[in-house]
Amino acid sequence: MIDKPTELLIAAWGILAAENTIERILEVVGQTSRALCEAEYTTIAFVENNKLHYVHAEGIPADSIKKLRHDLGTGLSGKVAAEGKPLRMRLPTSGESKPSELTNLPSPRSVVCVPMRFQGRTIGTLQVFNKLLAPEFSQDDEERLQTFADQTAIAVERFRLNERLFAESRRIKGLFEAMTDGIMVVDSNGDPLMYNKAVESLFFPDGRPNYALTTYLSTLIKLGTSSGQAEVVLFKPHGVVLSNRYVAIHDKHGNPKEYVVSIRNITDQRALDRRFSQFFAIILRKSDRLLHRAQKEKKPSARRRLLCRLSNLSKNLVFLTELRGGPLRIDKEPLNLIDIYNKIRLRFLHRFEKAGIKLVDEGIHGAPGIAIRAQKKLIMQVFETLFAKGRLALRKDEEIIFSHTVEKECVKVFITFHGSNIKELITPESFDWNHQVDCIIEGESRILDLELAFIRHIIQAHKGVVCISKDADDRAIVQFDIPLDEQAPKAQEEGNT
Amino acid sequence: MTLVSLCKNTKKYNFDKSLKVPSHVREIENIRQHLEGMFDLLKYPVKIKMSIFLALDEAMANAIEHGNIAGNPPLEVAYSLTEHVCILQVVDFGGHTFNPEYFERLATIKDWGMGGRGIFLIKKIMDEVYYFFDPGKSTTLVMIKYSSPEAVPPSVPSLPL
Numbered sequence: 001m002i003d004k005p006t007e008l009l010i011a012a013w014g015i016l017a018a019e020n021t022i023e024r025i026l027e028v029v030g031q032t033s034r035a036l037c038e039a040e041y042t043t044i045a046f047v048e049n050n051k052l053h054y055v056h057a058e059g060i061p062a063d064s065i066k067k068l069r070h071d072l073g074t075g076l077s078g079k080v081a082a083e084g085k086p087l088r089m090r091l092p093t094s095g096e097s098k099p100s101e102l103t104n105l106p107s108p109r110s111v112v113c114v115p116m117r118f119q120g121r122t123i124g125t126l127q128v129f130n131k132l133l134a135p136e137f138s139q140d141d142e143e144r145l146q147t148f149a150d151q152t153a154i155a156v157e158r159f160r161l162n163e164r165l166f167a168e169s170r171r172i173k174g175l176f177e178a179m180t181d182g183i184m185v186v187d188s189n190g191d192p193l194m195y196n197k198a199v200e201s202l203f204f205p206d207g208r209p210n211y212a213l214t215t216y217l218s219t220l221i222k223l224g225t226s227s228g229q230a231e232v233v234l235f236k237p238h239g240v241v242l243s244n245r246y247v248a249i250h251d252k253h254g255n256p257k258e259y260v261v262s263i264r265n266i267t268d269q270r271a272l273d274r275r276f277s278q279f280f281a282i283i284l285r286k287s288d289r290l291l292h293r294a295q296k297e298k299k300p301s302a303r304r305r306l307l308c309r310l311s312n313l314s315k316n317l318v319f320l321t322e323l324r325g326g327p328l329r330i331d332k333e334p335l336n337l338i339d340i341y342n343k344i345r346l347r348f349l350h351r352f353e354k355a356g357i358k359l360v361d362e363g364i365h366g367a368p369g370i371a372i373r374a375q376k377k378l379i380m381q382v383f384e385t386l387f388a389k390g391r392l393a394l395r396k397d398e399e400i401i402f403s404h405t406v407e408k409e410c411v412k413v414f415i416t417f418h419g420s421n422i423k424e425l426i427t428p429e430s431f432d433w434n435h436q437v438d439c440i441i442e443g444e445s446r447i448l449d450l451e452l453a454f455i456r457h458i459i460q461a462h463k464g465v466v467c468i469s470k471d472a473d474d475r476a477i478v479q480f481d482i483p484l485d486e487q488a489p490k491a492q493e494e495g496n497t
Numbered sequence: 498m499t500l501v502s503l504c505k506n507t508k509k510y511n512f513d514k515s516l517k518v519p520s521h522v523r524e525i526e527n528i529r530q531h532l533e534g535m536f537d538l539l540k541y542p543v544k545i546k547m548s549i550f551l552a553l554d555e556a557m558a559n560a561i562e563h564g565n566i567a568g569n570p571p572l573e574v575a576y577s578l579t580e581h582v583c584i585l586q587v588v589d590f591g592g593h594t595f596n597p598e599y600f601e602r603l604a605t606i607k608d609w610g611m612g613g614r615g616i617f618l619i620k621k622i623m624d625e626v627y628y629f630f631d632p633g634k635s636t637t638l639v640m641i642k643y644s645s646p647e648a649v650p651p652s653v654p655s656l657p658l
Contacts, residue, residue, distance in 0.1 A: 219629045219639070231629075235597050
């Protein structure tokens with residue numbers, strides 16, 4: 001035959017073992033301790049940061065203990081919490097002073113206060129007040145309450161552990177989701193146990209079902225190694241390249257239990273690497289064909305033409321290498337832009353005249369010098385390239401116009417090509433080397449000409465800007481700005497030519 | 498994340514049959530004959546059957562010609578067949594990684610040089626194509642074809658476990 005207190009304890013343990021909300025745990029603890037000791041009311045306090053916080057009351061209004069807290073070692077329950085030993089006493093009803101924490105409680109006459117202990121540590125206290133039908137609590141009441149308090153401590157700690165685990169799990173899930181790379185944990189059967197959104201978007205683009213993940217996991221698990229890395233091409237319908245690393249987690253018998261797989265989408269990186277491999281393969285194949293033809297060619301003039309094309313290809317490959325290599329390294333020196341222009345002008349004047357092309361640059365004569373800091377050879381290359389393009393693109397009676405304006409910090413140079421053939425030869429795309437590389441790779445263009453792209457590279461290296469505009473079908477204006485030499489004496493005056 | 502979870506229905510699948518095949522082109526015909534009866538039994542349309550054979554021919558030819566270079570180790574050909582889906586796997590043990598996309602385009606762009614026809618055809622013919630590279634060890638090509646356009650799964654289909 002089980003006595004009533006034991007029956008109460010067993011019932012309470014059953015409930016506490018299953019409860020997952022702290023409010024319900026406290027309610028059960030309050031009700032049970034009250035019934036267990038036949039007390040008028042009960043209070044529960046927890047230790048937090050060296051203070052005792054009252055969290056629950058049963059049998060009195062909750063407001064009586066609201067915000068009640070005191071230091072460990074002070075007051076009745078503070079002493080119990082600090083020493084970890086129970087305290088049972090009859091309280092003075094009048095005249096003598098009561099412990100401070102009891103002043104808010106309704107007429108306390110007797111009390112048992114026991115510590116809630118977990119693994120040798122006091123996590124709180126449990127108090128019952130005013131024994132019903134007796135002036136004070138007995139030794140039996142104290143022992144029963146202590147047994148129950150220890151059990152309560154386990155339930156509370158279990159709840160707290162669950163809370164911590166839940167928070168930790170949410171944190172890990174947050175980390176998982178924040179990752180742009182896919183990460184997943186699968187069991188040895190290939191069942192996904194944990195995974196982030198990136199996995200879903202990598203394997204199921206547009207939410208369409210397919211066998212990719214199943215096939216992927218089957219292949220991965222079949223490898224049977226403890227760790228490794230592999231490359232996967234989900235060729236159709238995904239069109240992505242994945243790089244994955246995996247680690248097997250073994251059970252105590254050494255059998256693989258779970259696999260942690262990290263998946264990175266390397267499609268763009270691979271595409272970039274291979275883009276240039278493909279490009280160089282195309283150009284080298286072209287060069288090889290040209291060389292072969294030149295070796296076989298008997299006519300010296302034809303051979304010269306082939307060799308000239310071969311030389312152009314090599315020159316463009318050098319340009320491309322420089323363009324890919326990042327900003328051009330330059331060695332600046334003080335220069336006069338007008339002098340440089342005149343040098344190139346002299347070189348081309350005869351050629352333009354011979355072809356009947358008009359060079360319109362009257363304003364340049366007598367113009368004051370324009371001081372810039374630049375690498376002479378490269379600035380000469382800019383003019384030379386543009387004039388050479390003009391010579392190729394323009395026909396008889398068509399014109400090339402040079403003008404410039406000096407502004408506060410830079411000089412703006414305009415070279416206008418006016419001719420019927422301009423629209424194909426001098427285009428915004430011809431300044432974009434990436435576009436040209438793509439056209440060659442895609443087979444849309446057979447001619448590689450990076451000269452104009454390279455002059456943009458030169459101007460950018462001098463902290464200038466290049467742009468091309470077309471105000472009519474037969475007119476293209478190439479404009480480039482170069483910063484003025486700030487250290488030069490203010491010889492140049494603002495003005496237009 | 499329903500689609501990933503649905504993979505639980507498919508789990509790690511094992512192929513119905515896995516064959517070790519000598520690395521020689523004459524074996525392509527043997528594999529064809531081996532599969533032909535099964536396709537007929539499952540009532541695969543002739544057009545689908547021929548498409549699968551063409552893709553298999555190309556995959557095996559690639560594995561034999563380009564995959565196995567050192568010592569010509571045998572290939573592994575595995576398959577799983579249901580009335581709705583055919584999954585074929587060809588494994589060579591050369592362990593060379595490559596970019597199938599490059600070879601696919603090689604077949605279409607004149608300037609790029611020779612090759613790539615096989616990969617181009619496989620991609621064109623099959624519904625799903627996956628390459629798994631274990632560098633220095635093996636290259637696995639998995640090709641999946643549904644028996645009819647209607648057989649494309651509304652959700653991830655069940656496979657033999």
